[in-house]
Amino acid sequence: MRGFYGDAITRGTGRDTGRGTGMILGWDVGGVNTKAVRIDRGGDAPPPTAARAYEIQRDPSRLSSILRAVRGDLGDGRVEAHAITMTAELSQAFRTKREGVSFVLDAFADAFPATPLEVFAVGGLFVSPDRARSEPLTVAASNWYATAALVGRSVPDALLIDIGTTTTDIIPIAGGVPVAAGRTDPERLASGELVYTGALRTPAEAVARALPFRGGEASIAADGFALIGDAHLHLGRLHADEYSVATVDGRPVTREFAGERLARLICGDRDLLTDAEIDALAAALV
Amino acid sequence: MRGFYGDAITRGTGRDTGRGTGMILGWDVGGVNTKAVRIDRGGDAPPPTAARAYEIQRDPSRLSSILRAVRGDLGDGRVEAHAITMTAELSQAFRTKREGVSFVLDAFADAFPATPLEVFAVGGLFVSPDRARSEPLTVAASNWYATAALVGRSVPDALLIDIGTTTTDIIPIAGGVPVAAGRTDPERLASGELVYTGALRTPAEAVARALPFRGGEASIAADGFALIGDAHLHLGRLHADEYSVATVDGRPVTREFAGERLARLICGDRDLLTDAEIDALAAALV
Numbered sequence A, B: 001m002r003g004f005y006g007d008a009i010t011r012g013t014g015r016d017t018g019r020g021t022g023m024i025l026g027w028d029v030g031g032v033n034t035k036a037v038r039i040d041r042g043g044d045a046p047p048p049t050a051a052r053a054y055e056i057q058r059d060p061s062r063l064s065s066i067l068r069a070v071r072g073d074l075g076d077g078r079v080e081a082h083a084i085t086m087t088a089e090l091s092q093a094f095r096t097k098r099e100g101v102s103f104v105l106d107a108f109a110d111a112f113p114a115t116p117l118e119v120f121a122v123g124g125l126f127v128s129p130d131r132a133r134s135e136p137l138t139v140a141a142s143n144w145y146a147t148a149a150l151v152g153r154s155v156p157d158a159l160l161i162d163i164g165t166t167t168t169d170i171i172p173i174a175g176g177v178p179v180a181a182g183r184t185d186p187e188r189l190a191s192g193e194l195v196y197t198g199a200l201r202t203p204a205e206a207v208a209r210a211l212p213f214r215g216g217e218a219s220i221a222a223d224g225f226a227l228i229g230d231a232h233l234h235l236g237r238l239h240a241d242e243y244s245v246a247t248v249d250g251r252p253v254t255r256e257f258a259g260e261r262l263a264r265l266i267c268g269d270r271d272l273l274t275d276a277e278i279d280a281l282a283a284a285l286v
Helices: A002-013 A060-073 A097-111 A129-134 A143-154 A185-191 A228-234 A255-266 A275-285 B002-013 B060-073 B097-111 B129-134 B143-154 B185-191 B228-234 B255-266 B275-285
Strands: A023-029 A033-040 A049-053 A079-086 A117-120 A158-163 A168-174 A210-213 A216-219 B023-029 B033-040 B049-053 B079-086 B117-120 B158-163 B168-174 B210-213 B216-219
Touching: A023 A060, A033 A060, A049 A060, A060 A097, A079 A097, A079 A143, A097 A117, A097 A129, A117 A129, A117 A143, A143 A158, A143 A168, A185 B210, A185 B216, A185 B255, A210 A255, A210 A275, A210 B185, A216 B185, A228 A255, A228 A275, A255 A275, A255 B185, B023 B060, B033 B060, B049 B060, B060 B097, B079 B097, B079 B143, B097 B117, B097 B129, B117 B129, B117 B143, B143 B158, B143 B168, B210 B255, B210 B275, B228 B255, B228 B275, B255 B275
Parallel strands: A023 A079, A079 A117, B023 B079, B079 B117
Antiparallel strands: A023 A033, A033 A049, A158 A168, A210 A216, B023 B033, B033 B049, B158 B168, B210 B216
């Protein structure tokens, strides 16, 4: 990770990476999770990471304080630079990616006014905040490229499949370089390199049109009643601690409540459906 | 309507319908709309109706006051009885239909403590609140039967298709009587007599897996970014006044904002997509 970020910053900005003996924080600001990694110069230990579950659309004004909290989780020391990727700009909180990119950069400037920001762009370069604001499509949702560029260093020819909570990236790598056909998210949705199916937040009705019910099939109730995470939880494949987003009904992350959410997918409830019938719904979704 | 409700009450409870000279209020308490009709004894005029948009899951505690407000909209006079159908019990606000049915009946008892309640059951009978509480599945989501029974009086042999904001009912009527294969919602989803596709509230990802984009197709972003109502609004087929639910992003019900919501379905925005490209997304959804 260290070499990757260090090299990329050098390539992108032409700045000297040997600024001092502090650390670089690498960030991924998503729509529902904010993550960071601490890269110490000369350190050999695995880099420490921190993350907070935070849905930006529920309260955008909290982003600065979330950034400070994550930074606090990564210990003391001088931060030389914040290296940023983001997907939060896609949130409904913003009317355009341009607005979202600027909002995220404003939150960093507010949280860490004295520290330089470097923004990762599709293509593998870091750019300045000013350039990121003026060309927001080059930095919007660029984290897939960062992952692919890093993997390409170890495995020069590969098909990278990265399954997240909400989406899955499928990225061809050739000669150590990502060779994706799409650059922006719409292009990547068109090329099949971005798939809106994940392991947790995907709504059940986006995956299945019908579910098994008493020997036949029942159409699914398209009303935001359950997430794919509820299916994994009910089947014992996902631990409650790993269910890092809010439930759709605001009720607890337990097998029992997940079962109630799943039952509602065919307008059922625990009076109508047995546990085995709910398990069958879950199994059909994953 | 008058005869229908009158007869059904008689059949269901054995009570004398000639209680006095007041009116009966017929209610349909849904998950996102609360509607009522006023049936005056001996009146020949079309019965007045009233409705309020109210999503029960956002604040269940308001139901009593909503009921009083709708009743107020229907003018003065003595109410002999409230005749009730409901689908609100399916809301995520309730863990089971049993809990939901009781909650709705509690709200009526709170709003109108002195007036008898009659609850419409699948099969065409009205039952007492006590029986509705003890057999909630017979009164849960029974309004489709009421519609079909009424239509059957005018058209004895028909296939009734009732397209609402969220769902569509497809109900065979033979010899003047509904002859649906399903009784409960899960059974009706299994029989194809209940379809979770409506004209307004249905999430776009429940209808389409991919949308047209620059000569090809882009997978849809399954993240609750737009409703079918946004597509109808953008195409000029739905008036803003008819968009009776909250938008997914909390922004206004205008063509411009609907276009932004639709663009986000393929992770686009107004910087990335033209108006014609957004119109193509809308046209593919409806």
